[in-house]
Every structure is written in C-alpha cells, then in structure tokens.
Amino acid sequence: MLYRKYRPLDFGQVVGQEHVVRTLQGALESGRVGQAYLFAGPRGTGKTTLARILAKAVNCAQYEKTRGTLAAQRVPLVKIPCNQCMQCQAVNIGNSLDLIEIDAASNRGIDEIRNLKESASVAAAGGGRKIFLVDEVHMLTKDAFNALLKILEEPPSHVIFILATTEPHKILPTVLSRVQRFDFKRLTVKEITEKLRTISKAEKIDIEDEGLYAIAASADGALRDAEVSLTKIRTVVPTGAISAQQVNHILGLIPSSYHPSFLGFLLNGDRQKAVAIVHQIHDAGLDLDHFAKEFLAYARKALISQINPSAVVAVEGAGVDKELAQFRSADQTKLIAIITAFTSARVQIKSSPIPQLPLELAIMQL
Ligand SMILES: [Zn+2]
Known part of the structure; x- marks a missing residue:
C-alpha cells in the first residue's frame, strides 16, 4: 500500500496542515506541549499521522538532549523527531509501548476507558511521556465519554491525550473545554496531485499528468483515498505507462473532458x-x-x-x-x-x- 509506504515520518513531510504543524512545532520548541489535543477533520487528512509524529517528537532522544534550549542551540526543528533513535523507530514499526492507539469505533465502552485510566497511571516504559491516541473518539458511549472526561480533568503529568475525530460536533462541550483543538482541512486538488507526483516518481510509475489530476479530484480532499486509488491503478496496470483514460476507466470516473x-x-x-x-x-x-x-x-x-x-x-x-x-x-x-x-x-x-x-x-x- 503506497499510503503506508509514503506516510510522513516528520513534520516536514506533512502535506497541507501547515497551521497544525506550525503550532505543534512551536509548542515543542518552547517545551510547552499540551496534555490533551483534539484533532478534528475529514478522513484521510493526516490526523493519525500527525499524532504519531508528535508522539515520536516528545520522546525522541534528540529532543530529550535539547529540550527547552532548541532555539539557543540552533537545533533545527526539522530534525525532531529524528526517526533514528530507539523511541522513534519503535513508533515507526508500530511496537512502541508508549504510544497507545485505541480505535473507539470498535472499543466504545466504559471498560476500555477504565483500562486506559489504569495504563495512564503507570509511568512510560521509556521513561518519557505516554501518549494515548483515541481515534474516532465521538464513537465512545456516554459512560465512556464521562469516564474519559474525568481523566482529562486531572491527567497524570507524563500523559498526553490525542483525541481524533471526523465528527467534532458530537464531542461533549465539557470535553472540548479540556482539549486544545486543531481542525484539519481537506487537502486541495493541487496538494494531492503534487504528493501523487512525488510518489509516482519514486515508484517509477509513468502516469499521465491528467490522470494524476483525475485521481486527486476524485479524492474529495482525502490524500489517503488518492493514494489508495493510485495503488489500485498500479495493481491493475502493473507495468508500462498509464493514461488518463485508463485511470478514469479503472476508478469508474467520468472523463473530465x-x-x-x-x-x-x-x-x-x-x-x-x-x-x-x-x-x-x-x-x-x-x-x-x-x-x-x-x-x-x-x-x-x-x-x-x-x-x-x-x-x-x-x-x-x-x-x-x-x-x-x-x-x-x-x-x-x-x-x-x-x-x-x-x-x-x-x-x-x-x-x-x-x-x-x-x-x-x-x-x-x-
Ligand atoms: Zn528520535
């Protein structure tokens, strides 16, 4: 899957969410990372990706060395997360003990939040911060939500919560008042086309520009959907050049002409x-x-x-x-x-x- 292979690993690679990236980098630079964030926005716009990058950044060995003195030491923030240290690599391969991802769509109940609370009270394995990423948080039951609210009221100091949702209007106001909210925007056709072009070059996929544009335009702002479409096209046409006509045919799109x-x-x-x-x-x-x-x-x-x-x-x-x-x-x-x-x-x-x-x-x- 191309979207996994080309998932951004640091802040610089994130496409289209400059406002979020800038604020988070500012928080890292000043050493004032919050304890509860809400990442709200349409699917496929990079919420989970940025949550993972932030999780890496706060526990990155490179960051640990320079925390609070980044500006003075002129360590360029682009080097954080470094993606080299053990902590960074553990997140990248998906076996970090300090980044706990919970999919609230399938784990909606009060028991999940009780487990979360118990886990939050235990120090991070790596000695740094423990990050809980609760995806689709609006799916939690009412009881689970209230239990989560209790934790958010007094979170242990080593814990960071990142709540992600595609439906922020379903989040209780009491929860909203406890989190720093970031709204992720739909990516523009231009941004998606450029990312697709980069991937195509790296993968040596010879595809007509008009075809890339058609994929981007059909993705409705969700970069991930566009990347999935490109993967599908490459699977159907495993070798040789790909025309815009083939793209339209494979994806069932109306030719833009x-x-x-x-x-x-x-x-x-x-x-x-x-x-x-x-x-x-x-x-x-x-x-x-x-x-x-x-x-x-x-x-x-x-x-x-x-x-x-x-x-x-x-x-x-x-x-x-x-x-x-x-x-x-x-x-x-x-x-x-x-x-x-x-x-x-x-x-x-x-x-x-x-x-x-x-x-x-x-x-x-x-
Ligand atoms: Zn690192």
Missing part, C-alpha cells in the same frame, strides 16, 4: 449535443448521478472563477488553466440557471424510473 463540452453545449443552447453526452455516459455504464455531481462541481468552479479566478487556481493548480478561458466567457445568468436546474435534476435521478430522464428534462427546460 466531458464537463467542458457539456457546459459549452448548455451555454450555447445546443440541446441535441448535450443530450447526446448524457446518453453516451449512460451507455458507457457510468453513473449519471455521479456525473451530475461532478458536473455541478465543475459549473460551480466556473461561477466561483468569475468572482475570484485566483482562488480556483490556488486550489486546483495548473490543471485548471485551460478551463479558465471557458469560465471567463460564460454568461453568469445562464450559469446560475444551469446549476439550479441540475441541482434539482440530481435529486430526482434516484427516484426516476429512467435515470437519464431528469437530466434530459433539465436540458430541455434551460
């Missing part, structure tokens, strides 16, 4: 060609609901780019350049009508006896 043509036909009122595209997609066995969703995202991008083109470029990278010309010339009133029509058409696709029909109607009504 459909979107500009479809939007063009709608803007010009060419109903015949627009309907033909719908039929073509349906006949190719692709999912029309999925197409409608992606097309809406594309039309929305056109709308946003009319207000703020640089924002679109910042998020999408160079891949968007050729689209911008079309976006610029699009009539805004028509664009809004198209988005409105397809938003309601998409709702109807699932209940329609003929999946093409709502899209055809939307085209006719425009």
